[in-house]
Amino acid sequence: MTSTDLTGQQTAAPVDTVDHAAATPGLPQPYRELGLKDDEYQRIRAILGRRPTDAELAMYSVMWSEHCSYKSSKVHLRYFGETTTEEMRAGMLAGIGENAGVVDIGDGWAVTFKVESHNHPSYVEPYQGAATGVGGIVRDILAMGARPVAVADPLRFGPADAPDTRRVLPGVVAGVGGYGNCLGLPNIGGEVVFDETYAGNPLVNALCIGSMRVEDLHLAHASGVGNKVILFGARTGLDGIGGVSVLASDSFSGDETGSGRKKLPSVQVGDPFTEKVLIECCLELFRDRLVVGIQDLGGAGLSCATSELASAGDGGMRVELDRVPLRASGMTPAEILSSESQERMCAVVRPEDVDAFLRVCAKWDVTATVIGEVTEVSEEEAARGGRLKITWHGETVVDCPPRTVAHEGPVYQRPVERPADQDELIADTTEALARPSGPEELRETVLRMISSPNLASRAWVTDQYDRYVRGNTVLAQPADSGMIRIDETTGRGVAVATDCNGRYCRLDPYTGAQLALAEAYRNVAAGGATPAAVTNCLNFGSPEDPGVMWQFEQAVRGLADGCRELGIPVTGGNVSFYNQTGSTAILPTPVVGVLGVIDDVRRRVPTGFGTEPGETLLLLGETRDEFDGSEWARVAHGHLGGVPPRVDLGRERLLAEVVIAGSRDGMLSAAHDLSEGGLAQAVVESALAGQTGCRVVLPEGADPFVWLFSESAGRMLVAVPRSEELRFTDMCRARGLPATKVGVVDPESNAVEIQGVATFGLDELRTAWEGTLPALFG
Amino acid sequence: MARVVVDVMPKQEILDPQGQAVAGALPRLGFEGVTSVRQGKHFELEVDDDVDDETLERIAETLLANPVIEDWTVRRVTVESADGSVAGAV
């Protein structure tokens, strides 16, 4: 095999070919260093009938990793499919298994969306980790044939005042912004959550939405014998190779004196400009119908793209690896196959279209190279999922059934066990915690809550993101959901929200996942859109911990059962395990993204008060004494225990229907869902968003503490123009949705008055709410 | 008082999109013969005389460069020519 020093000087050593592998069955291979277990290695040998070559070993090891193969989660994720009814599937043009789910939104438009995690890379190198996280999810969406049209970024960090958070958060935010802004994708939502379990394990999830005409959907497959495989975009370099560099190290080169490659950093650097050009180039290729199949290169690089394309097609694939344009000299076949260089795509193209394809690439100054073709396979090979043959200067270095690489990785039934301390945790409720009493303490609690890191304004973050670009953003931060116009003529659009309260999930992962779903669903409805589909990003600790697997199993079941009850399908998602430090896992964090559809974005419902001269405030839903897991319990007592708020998905559905009907009939001038921080938080946010004061009058006999801070689910604060009040409350009554009058908006006032409790100047509230993050992060 | 120059460059194996963009632009502007460009950062520090080399090295490593993706060099500059160009000595 060839080994190289960092300056690219080649030291002659033969490449490990298939023939060589067959001839040297006993050669020791560093499979453990590459993360493979003994039995997994033996399985590869059994599949191939010989030892793998270095290149094959690189491919299998990265494709059989947890990240690519879902080996610990697969058995559980099946439940999503099992719980999806035909009716739910009706609007789905592509679902789980494709790069991203695709939803028919009407008027001939389809929308695709997906969230993905880039957690660990963002801890190692916050800027580049976050940037390439955005880049990766955007290419996923692009590979569906869609134009990426918006992004969102659910983020989680350690304590806001921890020194490491001061390193990680600004870098992550700058990276998300730096990449997304440069791509010209409006950032329309996300989350920023602080909790000590995320110290050392920040969660950087990135979501992208794409739109296309229904007939333009492209799926990744390499069909049509003779079709060419074209690699285009950035050159392939040594970045992101990480572990595979052991294949080039001394101990395994069989040459004790050779200068092996020192272990490379597994960090990738993003080039958003190249990606922007790649997007435009791809869209032109799609428009000109020059693409038969397409796949993005993400984690696992060419290993993934070639094996997935080949196994999804109807033939085999032959790739000449030496044709791959390189950025570094002396790269080995194994390194080329596992490089995670960003901003690359792989397409299957009819031979007669190759010239036109290359012309489009040249117009955009995008490097494009034919690296192989779709080949004919025997019936026997076809039964095994085709054949992938990769050569290096004429010698075969990979020869395998691609399905065994891409889809037939190991599947584990990991032990699942409810943690021993779960009962203790549930028993430790908030019942005994001291509550504020009297106007003075309540007043102080309001200010302390709205300025706490988890409830304070996110403007420090979101002001670094372009939310205007493309000119279709109708709702963005601060709003319950981001909403964009898809069709400029009809006004049809989509809304998206992501949510998860990891504290609730820690107390009860099943209910917690449903609460995450319920909140995202409610947030989408608050803007006036009809929830239509779900994506998720399941962030958990180590799957080798039976307690974590229990959390995972419970969360998946809760989410899937919840989706069935709400009648909206999960169209895709992503799993991120091993988010833990030592034996301490992060809070179970199944981030749920809900996509909604709105037929005309002009009827969107804003968050801020004051768009109509006279407005009545109504609280929809029921308020119970529910403080376990609440933000108040954290802020006031640093407490986590008990059971999360009750979830009633039937009620969520009704609430959404009423709000959407209100939006359709022009009965609502503002809406804001209640979640962390309860009613007080919602009132403050809506008053500040509209720069309009209000007077809150709680019902007779109400306990102001409970009414102001409880986190009961299934509630929304709405502002109703005076003229619509009767009509709207009649509708609520007729449909059985509790609606309580809790005050009036006062356009003349610069204050939020909570009668009998306190009066706050808008300036005072703004200072408290907006000051926190700038004071922490500059 | 001494002047210290720290140059920070992307590591060889790390992508340098900025350098690439410059290299790509040169031929379009009619400049031939430049085969590669890499772009990094250049810091000029004025430091008290009692700041030792080890401290400078630590400053470079912890603040000026990101060791995960960048290499750096630290030089004390002894001569400053009139046009502002510096002739360095380590």
Place this chain on the structure above:
Amino acid sequence: MARVVVDVMPKQEILDPQGQAVAGALPRLGFEGVTSVRQGKHFELEVDDDVDDETLERIAETLLANPVIEDWTVRRVTVESADGSVAGAV
């Protein structure tokens, strides 16, 4: 083949917020004695031997630096030490 280094710095009279941010961060990290920091760009070009000094100067002036706000120096680098640090000569 020759290596050319171009350093580009913000003009003295132009505010350099990046340099200031670094200077401000140093004491917080426990580094004393650095009285000023300025941040600019550092380019390393590999050029064919037939590229003359005048061309290099034009490359720096028209592309690498913006004369309205920046000063620059161009040096051909003759020695490269083992650790990758360069000792320059104009």
Place this chain on the structure above:
Amino acid sequence: MRVGVITFPGTLDDVDAARAVTTAGAEAVPLWHGDADLRGVDAVIVPGGFSYGDYLRCGAIARFAPVMGEVVTAARGGMPVLGICNGFQILCEAGLLPGALVRNSGLHFVCRDQWLRVENTTSAWTTRYDRGAEILVPLKSGEGRYVADEATLDRLEGEGRVAFRYVGENRNGALRDIAGITDERGRVLGLMPHPEHAIDALTGPSDDGLGMFLSLLDTVVTA
């Protein structure tokens, strides 16, 4: 009336600029960076974005594009040219406008709804506004801090070439709160904030930006 909108690799706001032109009632004509051809347009918009990734310096590479040679010639001949954000940076790099745009003093990219005061109502792009009027448009840039030497700033002020100024917070630290300037003849306008994102209160903070495109119509029609 035909208004050219240039697309460089990395341009982002070309669709928005074209939409604004159309909304104002003119025809938007796409211009490609690689073609040294203005296709007979009456005015040109150099839109926002990250041309060539904004690597090296914002606008530094784009200004050498073939189309820019034509723009410079046409502008010197009096054709109205509007550079927005990255376009403003490109016009400065190209020498059509004095000064430069550098990193925001806070070192962060800033996206916010920004109040501007209209200081000049005689340029090709500002006749529809009242002097001293305040308009609300998005500002979104990482390198939006306008700088020039004192003499240049004094000259700009003296000649009434400061077209727009930031009102209230000046988040990028631009000298003398300058948001936009014109050339000597008032035909070329460079502006950091984005009027093309403020043509409809549905998708922007206001429709205050439309006035710039309507002003152009007046200018060209009466010319």
